[in-house]
Amino acid sequence: MNNIRTFSQDILVKRSNICIILCTFPDIESTHYAIKHLLKNKLAACITQLTNVTSFYYWNNILTKKKEIQILIKSKLILKNKIFLEIKKLHPYDVPELIVLSTESIEDNYKKWIEKNTSC
Numbered sequence: 001m002n003n004i005r006t007f008s009q010d011i012l013v014k015r016s017n018i019c020i021i022l023c024t025f026p027d028i029e030s031t032h033y034a035i036k037h038l039l040k041n042k043l044a045a046c047i048t049q050l051t052n053v054t055s056f057y058y059w060n061n062i063l064t065k066k067k068e069i070q071i072l073i074k075s076k077l078i079l080k081n082k083i084f085l086e087i088k089k090l091h092p093y094d095v096p097e098l099i100v101l102s103t104e105s106i107e108d109n110y111k112k113w114i115e116k117n118t119s120c
Contacts, residue, residue: 016103017077018074018111019101019102020072020101021075022073022100022101023070023096023099025091030091030092034071034086035049037086037090038086043086043118044118045114045115046117047071047072050069050071051069053067054066076114076115076120077102078120079118084098
């Protein structure tokens with residue numbers, strides 16, 4: 001009877017130092033400017049652009065539907081604050097979307113590549 005173990009006893013989750021930051025932009029020009037800026041300054045190793053996404057949200061008490069461009073910024077968690085600061089400086093929105101997704105698991109060679117291609 002004492003041989004029964006729960007999953008929590010068997011699984012150890014080690015958080016990675018790699019993260020993905022989500023951010024939306026209103027147009028291709030501001031998107032590309034931000035992407036080039038982050039990559040040039042080694043704040044991201046890779047940025048994926050997803051075009052033609054639709055966001056729904058309330059702004060000034062008005063339900064808004066807007067076509068936007070979503071970017072996925074792959075970087076080190078330690079660079080999060082620098083990335084947030086840079087995006088806030090150059091973003092056209094008053095309140096840009098800045099959401100960090102931490103990674104539980106990441107392929108080792110890809111992790112090393114991200115670490116090699118970012119500062120710090």
